[in-house]
Amino acid sequence: MVSGGDEEVLVVEVAGFSGPLDLLLDLARRQRVDLARIDMVELADRYLAWLEGARRRRLALAAEYLVTAAWLLYLKSRLLLPAAAVDAEAEAEAVGLRRRLAALDAARRAADWLRDRPWLGRERHPRGRPERLPMRRTGPLRVDLAELVRAWFALAARAERARVVTLVPRRPLSAEEALSWLARRLTGHDWRDLRAFLPPVAEDPLARRAALAATLVAGLELARRGEIELRQPRPFGPVLVRRRRRGERP
């Protein structure tokens, strides 16, 4: 069966096998090229001889190698019965093993084929300095008149402050001023946030709160006159406002 020299080589290679099936494939390949016709009895003998050699050299083998050995021994014993008595089950198991060896063989060849392909990053290289393409913004412009006007008033106020050195005494925006501002600005019939109609005031929080209060009073007054509608969908939420359509009843 296996010569001593062969054994030597096999034992040295033990680390290279990933499991008994891998080892069996290697042994089968030494026997024949056509794995479908592999002699199971001979394969079992080779395996057992290899195992014996490995044990003599005290190689630590995983238990599965021994399980496979036991199974092969059993398979061999049944295949060696007189032809008439060879059971179909043993034949089927032999065929199964041949198929598994052939499948593993194909997988290994496919792996070799992939290994030898020109890999990306090994034989073929992508662009090393990919460039970020610029973004072109094409969306619609979002800005409204109130923003534009507020920007202007803020600039004007800043310029005014810079020019006039004497301090102007601050006084809150009056309800009348807020009323006149809101009555003129609020033209739409869509619900809008009341805060969009704040007259421009100094940027300090107190002045803004006073302006908000005055604008709310103005809104209530205009609503009382039936010119506009006010609505607050949830407690402490934003107050919404719109102009009442002509002819609509309050």
Place this chain on the structure above:
Amino acid sequence: MSGEEAERLVEALLFASAEPLTEARIQEVLGARGEARAVLARLRTRYAGRGVVLEESAAGWAFRTAPDLAPALARLDPRPRRLSRAALETLAVIAYKQPVTRAEIEAVRGVAVSRGVLDQLLEHGLVAPRGHREVPGRPVLWGTTPKFLDFFGLASLDDLPRLDEFGDGLFAARGGGTEDPSGA
């Protein structure tokens, strides 16, 4: 190796490199296959006018996409845009004080108006040049466009709210309708 092969190698090398490569480095890879300087010159000629150009900078040689294609290569971003604070203020000054020079806008805003800000407004078609101020340097005068009126839903520039509409409010303009906070 033929000159053609040296060219192929340098082409691949420059393409795959993460950094621009110096002539010395290229020569190192090229070895005896060719003279880097000559190969680079041939390669640059080959790519001249293509979508990709071979550029030499202080850092070395590198391929880059032809600059003139940048607009066509840009990815489109369809999200709604807002004007930057600077653009909004600049537009406001132009709207209220037109026709106005860049220097005048800067005087009101107190900061320089960058090229990008005016470009933004031009791109949206909200402002346009309106001739020149006849002073030394003949600076361009800027004004709003009909599209500006359209965009903000104004029938005319007279519809822009004025400061004095607040009676004697905090920031009421002095005097008549032509408030001029810059004092110019």
Place this chain on the structure above:
Amino acid sequence: MSGEEAERLVEALLFASAEPLTEARIQEVLGARGEARAVLARLRTRYAGRGVVLEESAAGWAFRTAPDLAPALARLDPRPRRLSRAALETLAVIAYKQPVTRAEIEAVRGVAVSRGVLDQLLEHGLVAPRGHREVPGRPVLWGTTPKFLDFFGLASLDDLPRLDEFGDGLFAARGGGTEDPSGA
């Protein structure tokens, strides 16, 4: 825009990207300037035999350095890509028998597929989960990605050699569908 200009644009677009671009994406940038497929075909011809070649795969179109230059370019990447033997075999089984469960891979290889092996393949983006097998335990099914094709320079899975070319028809899985090589 002339055909030449469309070619420049696509050339620049592909050069700018390290990843393959789909024909749809290229057409999107090209717009009405040309027909992507035709432009790509011209471009491929133009680059044939150069140091950089235009490749097409299911992942899309991409410029890659010519494989024959690999030895000269070897020093370019200080950390060359590696896949362990176990990972390559596992990948081969997945490629041929996809979608396939871990247990099915193990049946072919005769050993357990370790977490590390799958991690290696996932890290390289070569495989991805493809749903579950509707059997008890609902095991994850694995398949290859478009990156797999790009990685190994394959136009499609059909470029994988037929396994009976290996001298054995038993493992003729793809197309055959659900054959179980374990013989179970």
